[in-house]
Amino acid sequence: MSATLAKGQNGPLGTDGLVISVQLTAPADLSALLVTDRGKVRTDADFVFYNQPIGPGVRLVPGTAGQAASLSISLSAIPADIDQIRAVITLDDANAGFGAFAPPTAIVSDANGNRLYEYRIEGLDRESIVIALEVYRRQGAWKVRAVGQGYAGGFAALVTDHGVNVDAPSSGQAQQTQQAPPPPPPPTQQVPPPTQQVPPAQYGHQAGYGQQPGYPPPTQQFPPQGQQSAAPTGEVSLSKDRPVSLQKGQRVTLRKEGGAALTFVKMGLGWDPVTTRGMFGNRTVDIDLDASVIMFADANPADFAYYGQLSSKDGSVRHQGDNLTGEGEGDDEVILVDLTRVPAHVTTLLFIVTSYKGHTFEQVKNAFCRLIDGSNNAELARYTLAGGMPFTAMAMAKVYRAGAEWKLQALGEGFQAKHPGEAIPQLGRFL
Numbered sequence: 001m002s003a004t005l006a007k008g009q010n011g012p013l014g015t016d017g018l019v020i021s022v023q024l025t026a027p028a029d030l031s032a033l034l035v036t037d038r039g040k041v042r043t044d045a046d047f048v049f050y051n052q053p054i055g056p057g058v059r060l061v062p063g064t065a066g067q068a069a070s071l072s073i074s075l076s077a078i079p080a081d082i083d084q085i086r087a088v089i090t091l092d093d094a095n096a097g098f099g100a101f102a103p104p105t106a107i108v109s110d111a112n113g114n115r116l117y118e119y120r121i122e123g124l125d126r127e128s129i130v131i132a133l134e135v136y137r138r139q140g141a142w143k144v145r146a147v148g149q150g151y152a153g154g155f156a157a158l159v160t161d162h163g164v165n166v167d168a169p170s171s172g173q174a175q176q177t178q179q180a181p182p183p184p185p186p187p188t189q190q191v192p193p194p195t196q197q198v199p200p201a202q203y204g205h206q207a208g209y210g211q212q213p214g215y216p217p218p219t220q221q222f223p224p225q226g227q228q229s230a231a232p233t234g235e236v237s238l239s240k241d242r243p244v245s246l247q248k249g250q251r252v253t254l255r256k257e258g259g260a261a262l263t264f265v266k267m268g269l270g271w272d273p274v275t276t277r278g279m280f281g282n283r284t285v286d287i288d289l290d291a292s293v294i295m296f297a298d299a300n301p302a303d304f305a306y307y308g309q310l311s312s313k314d315g316s317v318r319h320q321g322d323n324l325t326g327e328g329e330g331d332d333e334v335i336l337v338d339l340t341r342v343p344a345h346v347t348t349l350l351f352i353v354t355s356y357k358g359h360t361f362e363q364v365k366n367a368f369c370r371l372i373d374g375s376n377n378a379e380l381a382r383y384t385l386a387g388g389m390p391f392t393a394m395a396m397a398k399v400y401r402a403g404a405e406w407k408l409q410a411l412g413e414g415f416q417a418k419h420p421g422e423a424i425p426q427l428g429r430f431l
Contacts, residue, residue: 017111051308264374268331
């Protein structure tokens with residue numbers, strides 16, 4: 001049976017795994033700020049929100065349809081210099097106030113779903129943001145406190161006050177951020193509600209690349225491997241005369257002709273929107289596809305690069321920026337990979353494309369990925385998708401270790417996800 005907290009009250013936490021969730025009648029986002037004893041984040045990585053759903057010991061779990069996300073916390077994985085974890089509720093409509101709705105309730109549960117504490121946040125009026133709870137250290141133990149501090153300065157002001165750097169986005173990217181869902185779609189959260197709720201054990205976290213204590217072993221993170229539907233169709237060799245045209249499932253060793261290993265490669269991804277005929281003429285729909293790389297240490301998601309985090313934490317993978325429509329010739333998005341800098345524990349780089357606005361690949365033509373030699377920009381291999389599929393996400397290719405070598409495999413497997421945060425729990429079968 002859960003205990004009810006009043007504003008300012010606290011209670012002990014005797015379990016390592018926590019889930020913080022909210023009940024409210026207005027569309028809203030949940031986020032977390034991991035702060036030191038000075039009330040500031042150490043780096044931007046200590047801010048967990050829809051555009052960065054994984055942090056050190058904390059991850060954002062998308063909610064079911066119509067429900068806000070929740071925060072899954074592994075207290076044993078929280079860095080020693082983090083003093084507090086502040087859970088923040090933000091209304092989607094920044095011009096609205098909590099006073100127009102029923103008071104939100106913040107809930108603290110253990111990893112098994114047993115409720116430990118509930119806090120009904122009373123007394124809010126025009127504020128659109130509230131610091132609901134804080135989980136904090138006290139004399140070597142963890143406790144939770146009901147805060148209920150409304151914030152009228154705006155979301156950017158809140159995180160800036162906590163030491164987070166807020167970049168002024170371009171007009172296109174600002175539109176995505178404001179639509180907030182992911183870790184991005186047109187819904188009200190950028191980590192949108194997935195088709196099913198992700199159990200708390202299904203993500204790793206960035207600090208230590210998913211290998212910190214408190215997270216389950218890889219066998220618990222994903223469905224059993226071996227379910228990959230794309231059967232390999234053989235391994236081919238790179239040629240300096242012309243790019244290799246890959247078929248679904250084919251592999252290629254990342255060596256130049258002559259045996260020299262590639263060290264710096266680019267992955268270009270492209271697509272074109274389909275033009276449809278209508279009563280008033282032809283119409284082209286702006287289809288916003290986003291390329292991402294998810295880095296895995298065996299079966300553990302370790303790090304990533306996408307439009308909301310353009311570089312992996314180690315700098316080995318760098319995203320060149322977001323294309324919002326697919327218009328233009330050539331690559332729509334390019335991701336650079338320095339294979340010499342990929343950490344030794346990272347075994348697979350999975351290249352995926354997700355549809356931010358929910359358009360399926362039936363509405364996309366000429367989708368492709370291509371491998372480019374970073375030293376001379378020569379195209380080495382290309383994989384083109386033939387025909388549209390009723391999916392909002394695609395696993396395009398993977399680069400993986402095979403002994404001392406790196407290899408690439410064409411995938412072309414569809415699934416349902418609008419954002420990398422939704423995609424991660426579904427990627428196990430591609431490993």
